[in-house]
Amino acid sequence: MSATKEVTGTARPLISVEKLSIEFGQGPDCKRVVDNLSFTLSRSETLCIAGESGSGKSLSALAIMGLLPKMARVPEGVILFNDKDLLSQSERHLQNLRGKEIGMIFQEPMTSLNPTMRIGDQMLETVRRHRLATGGGAQQHIRNMLDAVKIPRANDRVKQYPHELSGGLRQRVMIAMAMLCKPQVLIADEPTTALDVTIQAQILDLVRELQSEFGTAVLLITHDMGVVAEMADKVVVMNQGVVEETADIRKIFTNPDAAYTRKLLAAVPRLGTAPARPHPVFGEPVLEVRNLRVRYPMRRQGLFAPARELIAVEDISFTLHQGETLGIVGESGCGKSTTGRALMNMVDFEGEIRILDTDIQGLKGAALKKQRQDIQMVFQDPYAALNPRKNIAELVAEPLLIHGRGTPAERHSRVKELLAQVGLPDADTMTRYPHQFSGGQRQRICIARALALNPRIIVADEPVSALDVSVQAQVLDLLEQLQQEYELSYLFISHDMAVVERLCHRVAVMFAGRILEIGSREQVLNNPCHAYTKRLLAAVPIPALDSKLAPAVMSKDTETVDLIKPRGAVLQPIRYDQPEAGHFVAVAV
CATH class of the missing domain: 3.40.50.300 (P-loop containing nucleotide triphosphate hydrolases)
Structure with missing residues (x-):
């Protein structure tokens, strides 16, 4: 299937976000985390929101879904969906909208899936809620969608619990659940972060097929500029809640206006560009x-x-x-x-x-x-690896405490040093809790904890x-x-x-x-000498407009x-x- 698609610029947008701002706290403690965000998204179009952790990408998506945290406020702005302002709609109206008209793939599948329910039962809830099918037809609809996202042995998977699946398989289940209703708009928050390159390529191609068949609009949130180059029609670049640049995909990659956009592109690791280095002599x-x-x-x-x-x-x-x-x-x-x-x-x-x-x-x-x-380990899912009831100082100091390393003052100093090493030097970092950090910041905290014992x-x-x-x-x-x-x-x-x-x-x-x-x-x-290795390397998305993956690579089944x-x-x-x-x-x- 061709990676290109035609987008009608004069069509009425499905979603129009106008001057959206999001704040936390009140009075002198008020912090604006999204400031004056505007964009439009039309049928069959893919808009990518790119930026670093904590830039407000995911919060903007949650605002569209009506899922902002209770402590968040929207002081100004509108979110129009089919000409209705979602910010003024009732919770009942939003519940009917979620999944059926606007689907969302969340960033961390382990925390988005119910750990006490089998995969099939969780998907069946969506099918029944939106009356997509009944009886055996419902089960067949679920299996068809699991097959569509390349989950092997779908009949066995529907009987399993989330913890019995790998991180990549859990993410594919989330994608299947979001696609069950074939929504008008699909919001994908880092949808391929946990996926290997071959399945990532297939999922991106699957999203394009959905767009082609049903006119689905896709709002894609990602930090992977290879995925941006592969998928986007338009790009919004955000930095600390502020829009740095909004432009079509060609301008972003060939002639970006913002210095921040140029910095973001320069930092992208590209396969085949790692500097040559002498072969080190290793120890025992x-x-x-x-x-x-x-x-x-x-x-x-x-x-x-x-x-x-x-x-x-x-x-x-x-x-x-x-x-x-x-x-x-x-x-x-x-x-x-x-x-x-x-x-x-x-x-x-x-x-x-x-x-x-x-x-x-x-x-x-x-x-x-x-x-x-x-030997210490840094786990794949940072949120599941951190105790939500402990603050960051307690979490990073935990290995030191378990192994009786240092006095309380020495442990406090060590934690401060570790957090600075992984790019979290703020004074209030140690007193905050995991849910108060972005996904990327939580992973840095996990890395700091793994380094604690040297x-x-x-x-x-x-x-x-x-x-x-x-x-x-x-x-x-x-x-x-x-x-x-x-x-x-x-x-x-x-x-x-x-x-x-x-x-x-x-x-x-x-x-x-x-x-x-x-x-x-x-x-x-x-x-590479093995055919499988060659296939893995061929499926790597390249952050450049002239390096889109060949359809043969993307469509090949696992x-x-x-x-x-x-x-x-x-x-x-x-x-x-x-x-x-x-x-x-x-x-x-």
Whole structure:
């Protein structure tokens, strides 16, 4: 399908936002977080709102949905939808509007999905509320939408709970729920942040298909300028609540007026532009993984049905040296995050994991606590990783308190230093709570907490996926600086190939629980040998107007491998060819 679409400039806008302002607090404590925002959105058009964390992008979207926090005020402005001001409508009217006429994909799927309900039941609520179908037709409508967003084994997924899905699969469920009613307007708040590049490409193409078929207007909020270049007709660039620039996509990328826009574009990491660097000499191995396997038991399909299990990781081996960064890339559900959790001893596993020559299998109590000082983890979902009842000072100091490090005054000083290192130096940061920060700011807090104990190894599970590009660059610089200063070792899990190229010394490509290719950054990214690696690299969106993804890349279905097997099943083994020293490529036996 062609990436281009025709937008009628004279058509009446579906949504018109005029001089919208949003404030928090009153009197001298009043803070304006969105100031004088105006834009229009027409049928079949895509408008991207781009900017850094805390710029007011998501709050503007919540205002359209009538979902602003209770403490927020709208002192001025109107939001017209089909010529009716949404700000003056009743809650009952807005409830009928949400989902049916205006759908929204939220930024953090784990906090948007009900953890006590199965996926199918949550989607069924929407189908019933808006009377889309009944009985078996409702279930079929749900399965069709899960298939449309490339969720494998839809019949099994509808019976699962959110915590049983990977981050990428949860985001795809959110997209499917938003599309159930085929709304006139789709608001997408960082919809592809948690998705690997191949599924991201397919989702973007799916959104375009929806626009073409139903005339859907899309309001896309993102910090990924590659996605902006791929999708947008018009762009609004925001900075600290103020609109820096509004223009069509060609002007933004070829001749932007605002200095801030130029700065934003300059900070975008581009695959293939990482500077060449000499091959460092690493220290001794700090992490050795041999024949790692992780399998999860599945519910029986019937009383006499055979026991089944999900094969999450199957027979992988690798070594991480002192001062080295090993990147693990692959599609959602390939086993990347499960591998990281196994290294933290957070899941049951088979095989051998040695951290600083200590076998961690079976460690409990004081022995496990001692070993955790050497390895820390930055999780993918920052909001779920932070206790909402504790302020930031308590959260960042928690590892120090658990391990008895320092006096209260020393811990306070250490927390202040860590927050400054990750770009949160404000004096009131320490007394605030997680919900008072943007998604990107919460991720920086998680990174600060992981650094508190000066660990030897950090397992970073998508640590910069929620960060805007300029802060992303700062955090990557910080990780490199800390690595050089303390000889830290990183296991860096990511779907952003440009970030992997920027930070990693070696790269491992995973698919269906196995490592298909592993080697140095140059070997894997510049000379990929496995067909799957080549496909991953071909799907990376480039932040340039003349580099749109080919339709063949975007429309190609995900390779599906059924990893739910009878308990104790033995998979076909694989062997590895070595096209050059240190470069290994999987070959089926």
